[in-house]
């Protein structure tokens with residue numbers, strides 16, 4: 311019997327970079343573009359991904375190390391040696407890319423969640439979104455990942471969320487000296503809230519077709535993050551959250567414009583020419599657009615409050631090489 315599972319993508323709406331600091335809040339939207347996994351019983355563990363033209367077992371392999379680390383954490387979660395884990399074949403597809411260019415909607419976070427979902431389904435277990443989030447974060451923290459884990463929270467919940475960041479250094483230190491079970495039982499101090507916005511607006515994702523590498527951008531930008539940036543960004547992010555929930559389009563527009571300005575001032579690496587154009591074009595209409603996540607390429611997001619201008623805006627985006635990747639009616 312073959313079991314199939316999927317995991318979604320995600321994009322930051324507000325609070326990127328600030329979310330790297332404990333206590334800060336970000337708004338992160340699930341994007342229903344999926345990765346798929348098929349898992350079935352086999353005589354030994356075999357892993358394959360359509361990103362690579364070969365499959366592996368559990369022997370060291372750089373390309374497959376994230377998937378392999380996830381399998382190892384799963385075995386520990388089940389309290390089994392790897393050799394005792396019932397063997398399986400796991401096939402992963404859905405590259406979240408086009409013409410060899412990645413969309414930048416969270417494929418590495420998504421693959422971690424996907425593998426955990428597949429392994430849980432294979433063991434006939436149901437993991438809550440929260441446990442899924444903590445297991446996936448554990449995998450990445452143990453690997454020394456420098457992200458906020460906000461992507462994992464969004465993908466695990468498969469919903470639009472508000473995420474308040476936990477102290478990753480503290481959890482990292484704790485997991486080095488404690489068991490997986492003890493670490494999972496610890497109060498990490500994050501907060502995840504599912505948002506159900508009602509806003510007379512279209513939510514758009516514009517893809518620049520310029521792949522960016524978040525972990526490099528984080529390294530480049532991190533030193534510029536100061537208390538003032540954090541304070542003002544957090545305030546604007548919370549205002550945006552309230553405005554989304556209240557259906558207050560003007561509030562969403564103001565707060566996102568302010569966050570966008572803060573990001574532009576934080577580092578010139580964030581707003582590439584195309585992301586500038588994405589934002590500027592939207593500003594000529596009853597709409598707001600900004601870079602999403604680390605920036606430096608990948609995708610931007612927009613809210614369009616007047617449906618009648620949608621075609622025109624999309625046409626202008628297209629003229630500067632920005633492709634509509636996803637659209638959702640928020641009303």
Ligand code: PMV
Pocket residue numbers: 320321322325326327328329330414415416456457458459460461524528602603604605608
């Ligand atoms: O570009 P993305 O979607 O990977 O987002 C990165 C967001 C940062 O806040 C810059 C980093 C992080 O892990 O939160």
Ligand code: MG
Pocket residue numbers: 414522524602603604605607608609
């Ligand atoms: Mg990105």
